Each structure stands twice: as structure tokens, then as C-alpha cells.
Amino acid sequence: MHQFSLARLAAGLAAGEFSSRELTAHFLDRIERHDPRLNAFVTVTRDAALAQAGAADARLRAGEAGPLTGIPLAHKDIFCTEGVRTSCASRMLDGFTAPYDATVVERLKAAGMVMLGKTNMDEFAMGSSSETSWYGPVKNPWDPARVPGGSSGGSAAAVAARLAPAATGTDTGGSIRQPAALCGLSGLKPTYGRVSRWGMIAFASSLDQGGPMARSAEDLALLLPAMAGFDERDSTSSPEPVPDYPAQLDEDVKGLRVGLPREWFREGLDAGVAASIEEARRVLEGLGVVFRDIDLPNSALAVPAYYVVAPAECSSNLARYDGVRYGYRCEAPRDLEDLYRRSRSEAFGAEVKRRIMMGTYVLSAGYYDAYYLKAQKIRRLIADDFRAAFAEVDLILGPTSPTRAFRLGEKTADPVTMYLSDIYTIAVNLAGLPGLTVPAPMAGGLPVGLQLVGDYFQEGRLLNLAHRLQRTTDWHLATPPGFD
Amino acid sequence: MQWETVIGLEIHTQLLTRSKIFSGAPTAFGAEPNTQACPVDLGMPGVLPVLNRRAVELAVRFGTAIGAEIARRSVFARKNYFYPDLPKGYQISQYELPVVGRGAVEISLEDGSTKTIGVTRAHLEEDAGKSLHEDFQGMTGIDLNRAGTPLLEIVSEPDMRSPAEAVAYARKIHQLVRYIGISDGNMQEGSFRMDANVSVRPRGQHALGTRTELKNLNSFRFLEKALAFEVERQVEVIESGGAVVQETRLYDADRDETRPMRGKEEANDYRYFPDPDLLPLEIDTAFIAAATRDLPELPDARRRRFVSQYGLKDHDAGVLTASRELADFFEEVTEVCGEARLAATWVMGDLAAALNRTALEIQGSPVDAAMLGGLLQRILDETLSGKIAKQVFEAMWAGEGTADEIIQARGLKQISDSAELEAIVDEVIAANPKQVEQFRAGKEKLLGFFVGQVMKATRGQANPKQVNALLRKRLQG
Numbered sequence: 001m002h003q004f005s006l007a008r009l010a011a012g013l014a015a016g017e018f019s020s021r022e023l024t025a026h027f028l029d030r031i032e033r034h035d036p037r038l039n040a041f042v043t044v045t046r047d048a049a050l051a052q053a054g055a056a057d058a059r060l061r062a063g064e065a066g067p068l069t070g071i072p073l074a075h076k077d078i079f080c081t082e083g084v085r086t087s088c089a090s091r092m093l094d095g096f097t098a099p100y101d102a103t104v105v106e107r108l109k110a111a112g113m114v115m116l117g118k119t120n121m122d123e124f125a126m127g128s129s130s131e132t133s134w135y136g137p138v139k140n141p142w143d144p145a146r147v148p149g150g151s152s153g154g155s156a157a158a159v160a161a162r163l164a165p166a167a168t169g170t171d172t173g174g175s176i177r178q179p180a181a182l183c184g185l186s187g188l189k190p191t192y193g194r195v196s197r198w199g200m201i202a203f204a205s206s207l208d209q210g211g212p213m214a215r216s217a218e219d220l221a222l223l224l225p226a227m228a229g230f231d232e233r234d235s236t237s238s239p240e241p242v243p244d245y246p247a248q249l250d251e252d253v254k255g256l257r258v259g260l261p262r263e264w265f266r267e268g269l270d271a272g273v274a275a276s277i278e279e280a281r282r283v284l285e286g287l288g289v290v291f292r293d294i295d296l297p298n299s300a301l302a303v304p305a306y307y308v309v310a311p312a313e314c315s316s317n318l319a320r321y322d323g324v325r326y327g328y329r330c331e332a333p334r335d336l337e338d339l340y341r342r343s344r345s346e347a348f349g350a351e352v353k354r355r356i357m358m359g360t361y362v363l364s365a366g367y368y369d370a371y372y373l374k375a376q377k378i379r380r381l382i383a384d385d386f387r388a389a390f391a392e393v394d395l396i397l398g399p400t401s402p403t404r405a406f407r408l409g410e411k412t413a414d415p416v417t418m419y420l421s422d423i424y425t426i427a428v429n430l431a432g433l434p435g436l437t438v439p440a441p442m443a444g445g446l447p448v449g450l451q452l453v454g455d456y457f458q459e460g461r462l463l464n465l466a467h468r469l470q471r472t473t474d475w476h477l478a479t480p481p482g483f484d
Numbered sequence: 485m486q487w488e489t490v491i492g493l494e495i496h497t498q499l500l501t502r503s504k505i506f507s508g509a510p511t512a513f514g515a516e517p518n519t520q521a522c523p524v525d526l527g528m529p530g531v532l533p534v535l536n537r538r539a540v541e542l543a544v545r546f547g548t549a550i551g552a553e554i555a556r557r558s559v560f561a562r563k564n565y566f567y568p569d570l571p572k573g574y575q576i577s578q579y580e581l582p583v584v585g586r587g588a589v590e591i592s593l594e595d596g597s598t599k600t601i602g603v604t605r606a607h608l609e610e611d612a613g614k615s616l617h618e619d620f621q622g623m624t625g626i627d628l629n630r631a632g633t634p635l636l637e638i639v640s641e642p643d644m645r646s647p648a649e650a651v652a653y654a655r656k657i658h659q660l661v662r663y664i665g666i667s668d669g670n671m672q673e674g675s676f677r678m679d680a681n682v683s684v685r686p687r688g689q690h691a692l693g694t695r696t697e698l699k700n701l702n703s704f705r706f707l708e709k710a711l712a713f714e715v716e717r718q719v720e721v722i723e724s725g726g727a728v729v730q731e732t733r734l735y736d737a738d739r740d741e742t743r744p745m746r747g748k749e750e751a752n753d754y755r756y757f758p759d760p761d762l763l764p765l766e767i768d769t770a771f772i773a774a775a776t777r778d779l780p781e782l783p784d785a786r787r788r789r790f791v792s793q794y795g796l797k798d799h800d801a802g803v804l805t806a807s808r809e810l811a812d813f814f815e816e817v818t819e820v821c822g823e824a825r826l827a828a829t830w831v832m833g834d835l836a837a838a839l840n841r842t843a844l845e846i847q848g849s850p851v852d853a854a855m856l857g858g859l860l861q862r863i864l865d866e867t868l869s870g871k872i873a874k875q876v877f878e879a880m881w882a883g884e885g886t887a888d889e890i891i892q893a894r895g896l897k898q899i900s901d902s903a904e905l906e907a908i909v910d911e912v913i914a915a916n917p918k919q920v921e922q923f924r925a926g927k928e929k930l931l932g933f934f935v936g937q938v939m940k941a942t943r944g945q946a947n948p949k950q951v952n953a954l955l956r957k958r959l960q961g
Contacts, residue, residue, distance in 0.1 A: 199530040206760035319573020363755035
């Protein structure tokens with residue numbers, strides 16, 4: 001059952017081939033058996049999951065089921081879940097139980113999906129390897145000596161190891177796409193505003209976007225409509241209607257114009273990754289896709305601009321964790337200043353502190369214009385690059401990450417090397433565009449991710465091309481050894 | 485050395501919305517601590533602000549009322565600082581692009597002249613919570629009921645040249661926000677709070693002196709006293725060879741002095757940046773039209789109209805337009821009785837005195853406009869003398885009914901019946917032959933005596949005009 005697609009699971013549930021309780025128990029058992037090796041979950045909600053499954057079975061029997069009813073999934077521990085610890089993998093929120101559900105959680109719950117638990121991640125989503133978690137690093141199911149990518153590494157590892165059919169993630173600079181790529185999954189970062197951010201713990205508000213992670217584009221297409229759409233509780237959510245993504249999956253891709261940014265295929269790109277992307281490109285060419293080289297001239301500015309904007313917003317967003325109302329509080333504070341200083345010093349990890357300090361610096365009087373304002377201008381230039389590109393092509397294709405999964409600890413000593421892991425994904429967040437990753441052929445026994453970028457609200461087109469690719473290849477079906 | 489005082493005010497006025505500026509929690513005053521704070525107000529992880537449309541409408545009303553430009557696009561910004569009653573670690577305010585641009589109000593000065601005071605800007609922001617230092621031994625309690633309450637911060641130009649002008653301006657803004665219904669202006673509950681920037685400079689010097697900011701001014705009296713103290717203090721500092729330090733000072737009403745604010749970090753860098761959780765606020769002509777459609781006649785215009793339409797003195801028109809409720813009351817009384825000047829006399833006289841005596845606002849007056857108008861009708865149709873009318877007013881105030889009901893019940897109707905009065909006059913003349921003789925001998929002053937006698941006989945109910953006429957006729961006869 002754990003190899004079934006969401007459509008297959010839905011069919012099995014509808015036909016009474018298995019119940020949601022059986023299915024849920026099966027995944028819970030797999031988590032129990034395999035997760036100690038991976039550390040993908042920070043919380044497993046067995047009892048609640050079985051109760052939700054029971055309710056889903058009742059809906060199925062009553063004929064009130066939707067396409068996702070009874071199917072289990074895992075939520076990244078950045079989404080608030082009522083009555084369940086929501087930690088953001090930080091000591092700061094280790095003891096925090098959210099009093100409400102995030103919109104994404106609420107909508108998937110309403111669709112009848114069963115929550116298995118909460119997945120591990122980089123602390124407050126800051127990282128590209130899922131090593132900065134208060135609960136310890138997540139391991140890549142393809143090679144436990146390697147990272148799963150991050151920040152949604154727990155969700156990626158859980159789905160890749162078949163411990164959950166699907167999971168939610170969030171993507172601020174690549175946090176859905178890069179771990180999905182490094183774990184051999186399909187992952188979608190929707191257009192900014194497509195999915196409500198209500199209840200999704202903020203890292204960098206103007207960049208954060210929730211999305212689905214699964215094993216195929218088809219699965220993503222089934223999940224997205226249940227997550228997306230306007231939410232009056234999020235002023236930045238879009239009123240744009242949510243199209244019928246599954247209906248678009250099989251559309252013909254012949255003649256589709258796809259751009260290859262020259263800047264994404266230069267130095268820094270691993271040869272194995274490049275070869276794998278080229279193989280995927282040739283398959284797509286065989287489907288009638290027309291390729292052409294394009295330029296995104298400001299690509300090199302994306303990472304620097306991002307590491308001004310994201311820390312700036314994070315320094316403000318994380319100010320609320322002050323030890324006053326909830327979350328970690330230091331022992332016996334002497335006075336208010338001591339309470340702030342020690343609570344935050346003791347409960348935030350090194351990477352979070354680094355970004356808070358960077359962000360505080362770039363917003364300071366005298367530096368604001370030189371850093372924050374300039375970064376915002378670069379952001380517009382980057383968006384303009386994409387706008388110009390989409391005047392000529394329908395989609396953009398390239399690698400998701402410059403390398404395959406790297407070893408645990410390999411990049412932790414050098415933040416900048418770690419930051420470059422998101423060099424192809426970050427520009428997409430800065431522009432607010434939708435980006436999708438799907439597996440390209442494996443290289444050296446490790447997954448490679450192929451990234452597709454579309455114009456605003458063109459998720460349907462991304463899913464369509466990815467699905468057509470997956471219909472003709474089996475790269476996305478590979479299972480990590482020991483988890484099949 | 486002649487010194488000139490320069491004052492600018494920042495006024496925070498709480499907007500009359502049912503819910504908070506960025507959440508659905510209620511704004512009612514006086515609830516148990518932390519019972520009116522939802523996850524958004526508490527700054528819980530993952531919550532997001534959603535702008536209250538009503539707060540924007542009220543800001544637009546204010547902007548329109550002071551003739552200011554309404555920004556078609558304004559931006560909410562985060563003002564970052566740590567404080568226990570600031571749940572998110574930042575206040576959502578407006579910084580570079582406020583919703584209300586430059587406007588002005590006119591104030592009346594003691595000498596009867598007027599002066600225009602510029603309003604630099606007014607912007608929307610959320611209030612913080614309250615730190616409670618009492619009742620918690622060695623600890624501080626936090627009440628977040630007020631966190632997220634919508635405020636309009638109204639910033640003036642440094643146009644005021646004396647504490648009295650500052651008070652006149654503050655009163656003007658207070659009158660205006662209540663008039664146009666955007667705030668209850670309740671100073672005890674913190675709905676109208678004033679900070680003053682004040683500096684002194686040698687008369688004739690163009691450059692401004694170093695200013696201090698005075699906080700905690702929660703009444704007009706304190707505003708005036710604090711400014712007076714601070715001006716004197718600054719002059720003393722400079723005249724004794726010192727320099728004014730730019731700082732925030734608190735006014736201590738008990739000691740009637742200002743002193744530097746302790747504890748709070750002075751050189752705060754607020755690291756303002758646009759709030760990425762809120763879209764820029766776009767306001768179009770239709771929104772402005774809808775928000776200001778029911779804007780009432782503004783106090784200055786109404787005052788001018790009272791002078792031209794009712795023939796009132798400018799001063800009286802000013803008193804009667806001090807609040808919208810009072811002006812409405814006056815106009816209703818006038819409409820009922822048909823005589824504006826009589827209405828003005830009574831509203832500013834007996835009614836105001838009675839309200840003052842019982843510490844009531846016009847809205848709480850036990851005598852409503854229709855009742856007072858009814859009383860004045862009985863004066864105008866000579867049913868009542870002015871003196872009896874005062875008795876009737878007191879009876880109305882005590883809740884005995886309308887003027888007519890009281891006249892009826894107490895038999896207070898003025899005696900205007902000539903035959904009846906003639907009989908009484910004749911009796912009085914017959915009973916006082918000595919005085920009649922003196923009067924006829926030329927001691928005309930005695931007329932008052934006879935009037936008094938008639939009044940006594942009628943318990944004051946005789947129509948004085950008729951009594952006068954009758955007495956003259958009979959006595960001279």
C-alpha cells in the first residue's frame with residue numbers, strides 16, 4: 001500500500017479494498033519501524049490519526065468522501081496544529097501547543113486527510129540540510145550519511161521512505177524543491193499568495209509559501225486544490241480562482257516553448273546533475289517540447305539579495321519569541337533584559353541567531369538604504385528578468401539544486417556554501433513565481449531534481465509538463481533501498 | 485532676552501471601531517485582563533494581520549474634515565522594539581506613507597483672533613497592551629486587551645507659540661474627532677492621549693531650539709501645566725549657561741513637574757520597514773465618497789452659520805457648537821420654540837448650569853430638547869413669566885413631566901385675564917391708600933411696590949406686562 005499513488009489509494013479506499021484505519025495503521029507502523037534511522041518525524045500522532053481515519057471511513061461509507069478522504073499525510077512542523085505541539089524544530093517552541101489549525105491543515109483536514117504527525121525541519125525553516133533542528137538532523141533515505149536537503153527535509157525523507165504518501169512543506173528560498181530534489185520526490189512551490197500563510201509560522205513573510213510534496217506530479221495536482229485558494233485571514237493570499245489541476249495533467253505538450261537559462265548551467269553545477277538534466281531534456285524534446293536558451297541576467301544577484309530580504313523579515317518575525325507569553329523562558333531571569341537575552345540566547349540555534357543578526361543589521365538606521373532597499377530593487381530586477389523571459393517562453397527548465405545530497409556536516413561549517421545550495425531556487429521566491437521539482441535520472445545512486453518554473457498562477461502548466469514526463473519515464477518511481 | 489516658545493503636538497486618538505485594527509477581537513473598554521485578546525493580538529506563531537476597513541474609513545473622515553489630502557496609496561510599516569506589552573516585538577504603524585497627508589485646523593485665541601495650525605500627517609497604527617505594576621509583588625502583569633486597538637496618530641506642525649495655543653489646538657482636535665464620530669475622545673479611558681514637543685528660542689531667531697518630548701499628558705489642564713513648567717525649565721537651563729538635552733520627559737501631575745523618563749532606552753533604532761503581511765492600502769475616490777458621505781457639518785462652519793442664521797454672538801455660537809450633541813440640542817430647541825436667542829440663553833444658562841451641577845453631559849440631560857423647547861413656547865406665548873419658567877424647568881429636571889404637565893399640575897398658568905387682574909389691582913389700590921397718594925404726588929418709584937403686591941396676591945402668576953399697564957392706568961386714573 002505504501003507504494004500506491006494518491007489516486008490508487010483513493011480508488012482502494014472507495015472500493016473498500018482497505019479502510020483508512022488499515023492504511024493509516026500501516027503507515028504508522030512503518031514510521032515506528034523506519035523513522036528511528038531517519039529522524040523525519042518530531043511528533044507522531046498515532047491516536048489522533050487512527051481517530052481521524054475512523055471518521056474518514058465513516059465518510060467513505062456514507063458516500064461523502066472526496067478524492068483525498070482517508071489518505072494519510074504528514075505536516076511539516078511549521079504548520080500550526082490545534083492541540084498538537086508545533087515546534088518549528090526549535091527549542092524555543094519545544095513546549096508550544098498551537099491553539100488553532102493553520103489554514104492548510106484545516107483545509108486538508110476538511111478534505112478528510114489523516115494527519116500522521118509533524119515532520120522535522122531546519123529550525124524555523126532556516127537551512128538547506130535539515131541539520132539545524134533542535135531535535136537533531138534528518139537523514140536521507142537514499143544514504144543515511146547524507147542530508148535530505150532542507151528546510152522541509154523531514155517531509156521529504158518521510159515521503160521518500162514511504163512513511164507517508166504525501167506531506168506538506170514550505171518554501172522560502174527552495175525549502176520544498178531542494179529537499180524534494182535531494183530525496184527523489186516531486187515538490188511544488190506555488191505562486192506567492194496561492195496558498196494561505198495563516199498558521200504557517202513565518203520565516204520571511206514576503207517569500208514564504210506552503211506547498212505539497214509527493215511522489216508524482218499527479219499526486220501534487222490532487223493535493224494542491226485542497227490547499228490553495230483565497231483566505232480572508234491572509235491579506236497576501238490571492239483571490240485568483242483555483243483551477244482544476246488534475247484536469248490539465250494530460251494536455252498535449254507538443255510545441256510548448258521551454259527556456260533554458262544560460263546562467264543556470266554554468267560553473268558550480270555538478271557534472272552528474274548536468275548530465276541528468278540533459279537526459280531529461282532530451283526526453284521532453286521527444287514529446288515535442290521546443291527548447292531555447294534564454295538569459296536571466298540578474299541571476300547572480302539572487303542569493304545576495306535573498307540573504308538581505310529574508311534575514312530582515314526574519315529578524316522582525318522572530319521578535320515575538322521573547323519568553324514573555326509562550327515558548328521557552330530562561331530560568332530565574334534577573335530582570336527584563338536578562339529574560340530577553342537569555343531566553344533567546346538559550347533557545348535559538350546558531351543559524352537562526354546568525355540570520356536575526358544579519359537582518360537586524362541590514363534594517364538599522366544608516367544601512368537600510370544600502371542593503372534592504374537595494375535588495376528590494378534587485379528583487380524587482382529579477383522579477384523583470386522572468387517577465388521578459390515569459391514573453392518568449394512558456395516555462396523555464398533547469399536544475400533544482402547544483403549538487404546531489406551532500407554528507408551530514410559537510411557544509412555546516414561554511415554557511416555561504418550551504419546558501420549556494422539554493423542558487424537556482426531562490427530567484428523564483430524573490431519573483432513570487434511557481435516552481436516545481438521532479439526527479440531526473442539518478443546520478444551515482446543519488447536523486448537529481450529537475451526544476452520547472454512558470455509564470456504567475458501557471459501551476460497547471462508545470463504539473464502538466466511534469467506529468468507528461470512522468471508518464472514516459474519511471475525516474476520518480478525509484479524507491480530508496482530498504483524502504484520498498 | 486525675549487524667548488519664543490515652539491510647540492508641536494502628537495495626538496493619539498482611539499478610533500470608534502467594534503473590533504481591533506488587525507483582528508476580530510472586540511475593543512470595548514474595561515473587560516477583565518486578557519479576555520479581549522485573540523491569537524493575533526497575542527502575537528502567537530503563524531498569525532497574520534487583516535486590516536479593519538472601518539478604521540480606514542474613520543481615518544479618511546478625519547483627513548477630509550481637516551482638508552487634508554487622502555493618500556491613494558499608503559503603506560503599513562513595522563516599528564521594531566522589545567517591550568513586554570508589545571506582543572509581536574513590533575508595532576504595525578505607518579511610516580513613510582501615511583494615509584492622511586497635510587491639513588490644517590483653525591483655533592480661536594483668547595483675544596478673539598484666530599490662528600491656523602498645520603497638521604503634518606495622520607496615520608493609522610495599533611495600540612500596545614498595558615503593563616500593570618501594581619498587584620504583582622516584584623513582578624509585572626501584562627494586559628493585552630488594548631493591544632491592537634486602532635489609533636489615529638495626528639501630528640501637528642510646530643505652529644503653536646504658547647501653552648494656551650497648544651491647549652486650544654488640542655481642544656480643537658478633541659472637538660473635531662468627536663464631532664465627526666471617529667472617537668469618543670474619552671481621556672480617562674485613554675482614548676485621547678497627547679504628547680508635546682516643545683522648545684524655546686530667542687525671539688527673532690529662525691532656527692529651532694533643542695526640543696524635549698513630554699509624555700503622559702492625559703488632560704488639557706496637565707498639558708498646559710506641563711508645557712508651562714517645561715518652557716520655564718528650558719529658559720532657566722539656557723539662561724544659566726546650560727543646554728537643553730533632547731530627551732523624553734514625563735509629566736508628574738502630583739509634583740507639577742517634568743522629569744526625564746527613566747529606564748526606557750533612549751536612542752531606539754526602530755528599524756522601520758514595510759510590513760510584508762499587509763498589502764499597500766489603496767484608497768479610491770469611491771471609498772472616500774462612501775466614508776465621508778454622512779460627514780456632519782463641521783464645527784467651524786456650524787459656528788459661522790449660527791451667527792448668520794440665528795443672529796447669535798460669535799462667542800455664543802462657539803459655546804453652542806463645542807460638541808455636536810450640544811449644537812444639535814440647541815437647534816432642536818430652536819426649532820420647537822421658534823426663537824433662537826431665547827433658546828441660546830436657556831441652553832447656555834439654566835440648562836448648562838444644571839448639567840454642570842450634576843456633572844452630566846448633554847446626552848444625559850433629563851430635560852431633552854423637545855421639553856426645553858416646550859417650556860420656551862410657554863414663555864413666548866406668555867403663559868409663563870421668566871421667573872415661573874425657572875421653577876418649571878427645575879420641576880422638569882426633577883422628572884415631574886413636560887412644561888405643560890407641570891403648569892397644569894401646579895396651577896402655574898400666568899394670569900393674563902384682564903377682568904381677574906383688574907379686580908386684584910383694584911384690591912391692592914384700595915388696600916394701600918397712603919402709597920396711592922404718594923404715587924400720585926409724583927413718587928413714581930412706588931409702581932414697583934404695587935407690582936410686588938399684585939404678584940404676591942397672585943403668587944407670582946400675574947402677567948407682569950399686563951399688571952404694569954393696569955396699575956399705571958388705575959393709579960393715574
